Amino acid sequence: MRSAHGLMTPPPLSIIQSSVLRMLPRLELPAGARVLDAPCGGGALALALRSAGFDVWGADLDAGALPLLEPQFVPADLNQPLPWPDNHFDAVFSVEGIEHLENRFLFLRQIRRILKPGGRLVLTTPNILMLRSRVRFFASGFYHRDSRPLDESRRHPLHHINLATFPDLRYALHTTGFSITEVEATHIKPVSWVYGALAPWMYLYTLAAFRKEKDPGKRERNRTIRRILFSRALLFGENLIIVARVQKAEKEE
Numbered sequence: 703m704r705s706a707h708g709l710m711t712p713p714p715l716s717i718i719q720s721s722v723l724r725m726l727p728r729l730e731l732p733a734g735a736r737v738l739d740a741p742c743g744g745g746a747l748a749l750a751l752r753s754a755g756f757d758v759w760g761a762d763l764d765a766g767a768l769p770l771l772e773p774q775f776v777p778a779d780l781n782q783p784l785p786w787p788d789n790h791f792d793a794v795f796s797v798e799g800i801e802h803l804e805n806r807f808l809f810l811r812q813i814r815r816i817l818k819p820g821g822r823l824v825l826t827t828p829n830i831l832m833l834r835s836r837v838r839f840f841a842s843g844f845y846h847r848d849s850r851p852l853d854e855s856r857r858h859p860l861h862h863i864n865l866a867t868f869p870d871l872r873y874a875l876h877t878t879g880f881s882i883t884e885v886e887a888t889h890i891k892p893v894s895w896v897y898g899a900l901a902p903w904m905y906l907y908t909l910a911a912f913r914k915e916k917d918p919g920k921r922e923r924n925r926t927i928r929r930i931l932f933s934r935a936l937l938f939g940e941n942l943i944i945v946a947r948v949q950k951a952e953k954e955e
Contacts, residue, residue, distance in 0.1 A: 712770060713744040718826055718941055719797060721888040723750055725943060728884070729822050731756065735792035738816070740780060741799040745770040751795070759791075763859055781805065784812045793822040798941070801827050801862045806871075810878040814948060823880060823946045826888060829939045831867050831931065833897035836904070868936060869927055871944060880946035885930055887939020894938040905932055 715723070731737070735756050739748040742760030745767030752758040760771040761778040768775045776785060781804050794813050803809050813823055828847040829835070835846040844850065848862050866874070868885070875882055908931065912924045930936055 712749045713746045715746050715750060718888045719747040719750070721886075721941075721943060722747065722795065722797060722824060722826060723754075725824065725884075725886065725945065726754060729793065729824070729945070731793055731822070736790065737793040737795060738786075738791045739795045739797070740778065740784075741796070741802075742767050742771070742775070743797075745775075747795060747797060780809055784816055786816045788815050789818045790816045791821060792818055793824065795824045797824075797826045798828075800825060800871075801865050802860060803864055806864055806866065806874050807878060810874055810880070814879040817948050819948060819950065821948045823875075823944075823948075825871075825944045825946065826941050827871065827944075828862070828865060829868075829887065829936065829942045830865050831936055832894060832939060833900055833904075833937050834894050837897060837900070868930065868942065871942075872927065875944070875946050879949050881949045882944060882946050884943075884945040885933070885935055886943045886945075887935035888941040888943055890934075890938045891940060894940075898937070901932065901937055908932075 733755050736759070737751055737756045738759045738761060739745075739751065740761040742748045742762045743764075743766070745760055748758045748760040748767065748771055758771070759774045759776065760767050761776045761780070761784070763777070763779055765775070765777050768777075778785060780799060794817060796813070800806050800809060810823075817823065828845075830839075830845040830847065832846070838844060838846050838849065842849070845865060848865065852861050852863070872882060908928060912921075912928055915921050915924055935942065
């Protein structure tokens with residue numbers, strides 16, 4: 703977008719990107735930290751991170767952000783290995799991207815590789831386990847962010863081909879070298895509160911199902927998962943913000 707003077711003007715931040723920015727102080731990133739925004743879309747979040755004092759790189763299949771971010775924009779297919787060396791970034795921001803990818807495990811392993819020890823991943827994705835979405839799925843078999851079948855006549859990069867529940871994402875993160883430190887909601891629509899009356903029944907149903915687990919270690923982890931599943935963020939949030947940290951190697955413990 704160009705101003706009346708012919709200068710490039712940044713696109714406005716979305717409500718999701720604004721929610722991510724509000725979490726910056728809690729990440730405790732050092733001044734001048736090298737961060738990656740992937741996918742960076744139009745570059746709004748990358749520019750905001752740059753204004754916050756970080757050394758920001760952007761990556762996306764679409765080169766729309768190139769004029770705003772060059773020379774620190776890299777065209778990249780996030781379904782493929784990423785073009786950076788090991789231990790290169792202090793943090794990676796991935797806003798509304800993982801649900802579009804063919805293989806979330808490959809993507810997360812690549813993010814783990816390019817992050818420094820102790821580096822942070824800030825990931826957002828549609829919350830398909832919110833109560834309103836669960837009701838939609840019960841009635842139609844489709845979640846709230848994809849209420850109808852995808853257009854299968856062509857493969858589009860923005861199709862939600864890999865929507866995942868929070869436990870699915872937790873499994874993917876914890877088996878690719880990350881540890882989740884925080885789970886929040888980007889925003890809550892007022893209509894979602896109407897569905898709160900269903901939460902007690904769902905809690906009892908989930909509690910009964912989880913009681914079947916016999917392994918003590920898994921039972922302990924399931925208690926944590928259940929607590930998050932019935933948090934305000936998971937029950938009512940439109941999109942999730944998941945903050946994860948690179949796990950320490952065993953020899954570093």
